[in-house]
Amino acid sequence: MTIELFLLAAAGLFAIGLYGALSQQSIVMLMMGLELMLNGVILAAAAFWYFLAPAGTEGQVLIVVVVTAMAVEMAAGFAVATAIYRARQVDMTDGAADLKG
Amino acid sequence: MVVTFWVLALAAVVFGFGVFRLNSMAQVTFSLLASFLAVAGLVLLLGLGYLGVVIVLMMVIEMVIMAIFMIMYMMNPAGLMPMAMYHNKPGAMTISVGTFVLLATGILLVDWPQRTGAPAPDPTFALGRALMGEQMLTMMTLGITLFATIVATVVLSTGRGRYDRLGDDLDARSADDPLGGGVGR
Structure with missing residues (x-):
């Protein structure tokens, strides 16, 4: 186990999540991509903490922040999806392109 | 391991x-x-x-x-039918593979520093001390953010709230509801 292996796994998760966030049409699937990216960030933070600075607590605090960000992202994302679906039955990103330009 | x-x-x-x-x-x-x-x-x-x-x-x-x-x-x-809900699949694949290659290059080329220090005997205790001590500002920011999220999600997901029913000053004589309700209406 080395830091490189952990970070490579984290980079893999981040890249897969990025692919999903960019390619998915459904708002809910797009949020899954974002969650997967944050999943990679958690893994990278844990690896940085363990392999570089285990004496400090900054790595652990970063994980707490990311986990909170995941919860906030999901709650806010579902609220927005609910609001836009209620307003005009849109559940795909292509139906909500008003700000594109 | x-x-x-x-x-x-x-x-x-x-x-x-x-x-x-x-x-x-x-x-x-x-x-x-x-x-x-x-x-x-x-x-x-x-x-x-x-x-x-x-x-x-x-x-x-x-x-x-x-x-x-x-x-x-x-x-x-x-899942009874195959589903495909993609847009710009090749572009997304190119960007994500490119991101992975970039990150992997960095990961493999960077000369990572040596490990300094050892983990605290109880990392959970250390985390609790940090969150209630020098990282208190982080903890408070998280708390405020979570509270703001609660308010924002309720506002966003409410279909018709009291301001829709009773006006901006909440002083309408009768509630503006799509369907009447209650006894005797």
């Missing part, structure tokens, strides 16, 4: 890839959950017992809630 690492790391990536390959919403959600659980296992492997368990508990609940929303909003909840 090394075997556990490889099993969990491969599981995290494979299940993560499954999220965008499987056909049913329920399968997709539980594939994402499996990926989260594998990462939680890796965090546990690094000696962060508390945070690993927190991730497990949070993600199990979060994904079960997510499954409900998925089935509410998405077509094909049962």
Whole structure:
């Protein structure tokens, strides 16, 4: 186990999540991509903490922040999806392109 | 330990890839959950017992809630038909593979510093001390953010609130409801 292996796994998760966030049409699937990216960030933070600075607590605090960000992202994302679906039955990103330009 | 690492790391990536390959919403959600659980296992492997368990508990609940929303909003909840809901798939693939190559190059080329210090005897205790001590500002920011999220999500997801029914000053004589209700109306 080395830091490189952990970070490579984290980079893999981040890249897969990025692919999903960019390619998915459904708002809910797009949020899954974002969650997967944050999943990679958690893994990278844990690896940085363990392999570089285990004496400090900054790595652990970063994980707490990311986990909170995941919860906030999901709650806010579902609220927005609910609001836009209620307003005009849109559940795909292509139906909500008003700000594109 | 090394075997556990490889099993969990491969599981995290494979299940993560499954999220965008499987056909049913329920399968997709539980594939994402499996990926989260594998990462939680890796965090546990690094000696962060508390945070690993927190991730497990949070993600199990979060994904079960997510499954409900998925089935509410998405077509094909049962996975009886193949589904494809992509736009600009080649572009997305190029960008994500490029990102991975860039990150991997950095990871492999950087001369990582030596490990300094040793983990606290009880990392959970150290985390608690940090959050209630020098990281208090972080903790307070998180608290305010979570509270703002609660307010924002309720406002966003409310269909018709009291300001729609009773006017901006809440002083309408009778509520403006699409359907009358109550006794004697």
